[in-house]
Amino acid sequence: MFRCKITHFFFNIFSLKAWQSFLIRYHIQRCLDCQKELASMEDVRSLLIQESEGESLEGEWLEIRVKLKEEKRGEKHIFWPRLRWIASVAGLFAVVAIGVWLYFSNPPDKSPEEKNLAERFRINYIRVENKPAKAFLFRPHDSKMIIIWAEKNS
Amino acid sequence: MNVIEMTKPSDMNDSQLVSICLQGEVDEFKKIVGKYRGKVMALALNILGNYEDAEDACQDSFIQAYRNLDRFDTRKSFSNWLFSILYNRCFDQLRKRSRFYNFFKRVKSDPSFHSVDLESNQSSAQPLSQSILRELSPKERTVLFLWAEEGYTSEEIASVLRCSSSTVRVHLFKARKKIKSILEK
Numbered sequence: 001m002f003r004c005k006i007t008h009f010f011f012n013i014f015s016l017k018a019w020q021s022f023l024i025r026y027h028i029q030r031c032l033d034c035q036k037e038l039a040s041m042e043d044v045r046s047l048l049i050q051e052s053e054g055e056s057l058e059g060e061w062l063e064i065r066v067k068l069k070e071e072k073r074g075e076k077h078i079f080w081p082r083l084r085w086i087a088s089v090a091g092l093f094a095v096v097a098i099g100v101w102l103y104f105s106n107p108p109d110k111s112p113e114e115k116n117l118a119e120r121f122r123i124n125y126i127r128v129e130n131k132p133a134k135a136f137l138f139r140p141h142d143s144k145m146i147i148i149w150a151e152k153n154s
Numbered sequence: 155m156n157v158i159e160m161t162k163p164s165d166m167n168d169s170q171l172v173s174i175c176l177q178g179e180v181d182e183f184k185k186i187v188g189k190y191r192g193k194v195m196a197l198a199l200n201i202l203g204n205y206e207d208a209e210d211a212c213q214d215s216f217i218q219a220y221r222n223l224d225r226f227d228t229r230k231s232f233s234n235w236l237f238s239i240l241y242n243r244c245f246d247q248l249r250k251r252s253r254f255y256n257f258f259k260r261v262k263s264d265p266s267f268h269s270v271d272l273e274s275n276q277s278s279a280q281p282l283s284q285s286i287l288r289e290l291s292p293k294e295r296t297v298l299f300l301w302a303e304e305g306y307t308s309e310e311i312a313s314v315l316r317c318s319s320s321t322v323r324v325h326l327f328k329a330r331k332k333i334k335s336i337l338e339k
Contacts, residue, residue: 008331028327041301041302044302044333045303049283050303051192051195051303064213065181
């Protein structure tokens with residue numbers, strides 16, 4: 001009996017190697033004391049809920065079928081969210097592209113101050129090393145400073 | 155003529171039924187549902203102990219099985235594969251249920267809450283066999299069902315539970331011992 005208890009202890013606690021497990025199972029199957037401590041297959045069967053007919057197959061099948069069909073329909077709709085996402089990104093790009101194009105083709109009107117500046121400040125001709133050159137005028141924001149950049153014609 | 159076409163549905167084995175389902179309509183799957191629903195429902199009831207949850211788990215398992223039918227290896231046992239899906243679904247249900255009970259306990263602790271005690275009502279309505287099964291863990295109940303009702307070996311049970319056969323033997327041993335001690339009281 002004491003040996004059985006030790007066997008049970010090892011069987012419960014440790015993960016045994018195949019041969020050790022086999023020896024313990026062999027012991028449990030043969031030992032009457034061990035068998036007395038275990039419920040038989042019949043005891044277990046009497047407690048378990050048995051297979052029963054319950055609801056008709058048709059009723060259950062109808063519910064499963066509806067769910068399967070809904071799922072199939074859902075699979076088709078999966079395409080639309082993806083397409084919607086692509087369409088919204090493409091639309092955004094189009095709006096940005098049109099905005100950039102409009103800005104560069106029709107630059108916004110200059111402020112009155114800038115207009116005055118153009119009237120007051122004008123370069124008709126610029127030469128670098130006795131050759132005609134390009135002139136660029138810069139006026140930083142919030143400043144009355146004007147920078148003139150002259151570049152040789154290449 | 156195709157061999158499958160010549161065979162009656164009742165005579166077909168699982169791999170034939172699966173290959174027909176893969177070729178054809180959803181309706182072919184009805185044969186599989188018809189063949190396994192009793193066993194599947196019984197296992198779900200033994201794990202969950204509640205008819206509504208068991209029914210949901212069964213339907214979900216059949217739907218998941220149908221969805222993954224192309225992944226099923228026809229050389230293996232279909233029932234093992236289906237039980238494995240069901241076992242996972244049942245454990246999902248149990249997790250959901252434990253979340254619900256935790257929430258319910260928190261709500262119940264609120265002094266302004268007045269309602270019928272769900273848990274005590276459930277346990278009082280249970281037959282003796284159910285209350286004995288409640289002493290076991292869901293894993294032990296699964297092992298016991300597959301062993302006693304389906305006659306599965308520990309290796310077959312291990313393939314359903316996705317664990318080692320020695321773990322299954324320990325679960326089975328503990329469960330049988332627990333039942334015996336409860337029955338002797």
